[in-house]
Amino acid sequence: MALIIGLALASPSAALELTLPFSSQLTTRVVTAPDSHALAIGPYADGQLPVLDLEGQVERQVFRIPGQALTTLQIFAPLREQIIAAGYDTIFECHAASCGGFDFRFATEVISAPDMYVDLTDFRFLSAARGEQDHLGLLVSASSNAGFLQMIRVTATVAAEALRVSRPGVPAQARTPTGTESPAEPGTAQTGNPTPSQASLSLADSLNRMGHVILSDLSFPTGSSRLASGSTPSLESLADFLRADPTRRVALVGHTDAVGALAGNIALSRQRAAAVRDRLVTEYGIPANQMEAEGMGYLSPIAPNTTAAGREANRRVEAVLLNTE
Template identity: 40%
Template structure:
């Protein structure tokens, strides 16, 4: 296997030896963001109330890499990256996977770039946190590796304590002078279009779902987009999909987290009970208002943010 070894994470003044991490050749940088202020580096799995962390004040870099042809699974890549960290004199504080990390609770109690920049398969991810001490202070790295459709995603957070460094501003991709707006694929009752979008993008917004205000009860009647999704799952018996509920930003986080998950569960129950989809092909979760697709400052924006998405986890 050929490897790419040019991911240099130590880029700020006062840092000693640069840290390079190796990913399989062809790995693609999908997202990057630099911020100042600090980061809560996870040091233990979710303990029932929170993810125990070590506060590192300083400059923080987030990166998301997509690994396609060379991705052989989360464990193999994680083992290789842990070995590189230890050779670079980092002390590993946390190494866990999936339920051992806390699953859903770990994912939504740590700082991770939101979709579409990063998707986390809640049934297949591994986390490594490590720290070393350099001339400028402590340096921390958090790596989350998750499987995606025919690929792996590697989310890297690198924080350096350096009070003398200049502030780092947000990195915005060059798009005619403005930040790009994410427009997710929208699935309707067209079965062929849904299949193409789901396999090309890995997730789609399910259009045409109607819930009563503040309720998780799905309005009665046939829902064409769910019929199309059921047909896809019937044609692909090895495929597995997670239904993810999203809300707008009105109301508290906990209340919306519960509501978003209940709405996803209502869609799952409808597909199993009314459309005959195998329960093993469908999971359901909610993310509250943590992954908006547009502004919540307008009624139109809030309406777009209230949605249920289907995320394709595995396909034959």
């Protein structure tokens, strides 16, 4: 199925024609001019995402591939080949963890759900340029029953500036941990304290402004996914937030320190996120379909794992706002 990506500008060569899987459905197409876009050109690291600030005509498109049995690479690879064949030079390419994982996904522009879906553990990204006035970013991911493709193209560029700190949200070093993995000292994992910037915002404000919030008062026994009992203000606030609008959905994302194997840490972090979801369902009456549980293991640290304090900071559960529709 051949689809035209981008409007023809000064000449037919300005158009970009890509062949997508036959069942692909265009769910979003927005063209604005003049407009701006921050194109990722490197991985998220040390609290920053390197980007090019671009200005010009910005075209945003999302395609859904229903009932697909393709992997993200099977979707991504043919498109990459076509983009290169069309005369683009690759600037940056990555897969999930090598992009910067969770932090990359929330620092780069993503069309809101349900049009675009991003699996935090399996997405692929490509940024490329054709000359100085034609740039694009390609993002591919998949759910259990569909593939998703987002392309953002900026043409007739006015400016392409150098590296800049990422947005939206708070840089990683400003985010606050919660204890959710084996603590530095024997016993129960301890929670972190909010930074001043977080303390000044309610949970709802943090979700609406930054798209995510650390649930800073959760506690798990060492090496266990059992959520400690007792009053949990962050869950009460999150329940109020979800109850106020049944269309709101969040992902509960578990994180660990770097002690142990990746597979075990991912499993444990997902189990702890699931424990938080189950508590919200059973004790607060929140419908399960408003939440999903994911685990990143140690792939998205917010502090060095070389110190006890850093490891404690990395052990946390976050709530991520998926949509506000």
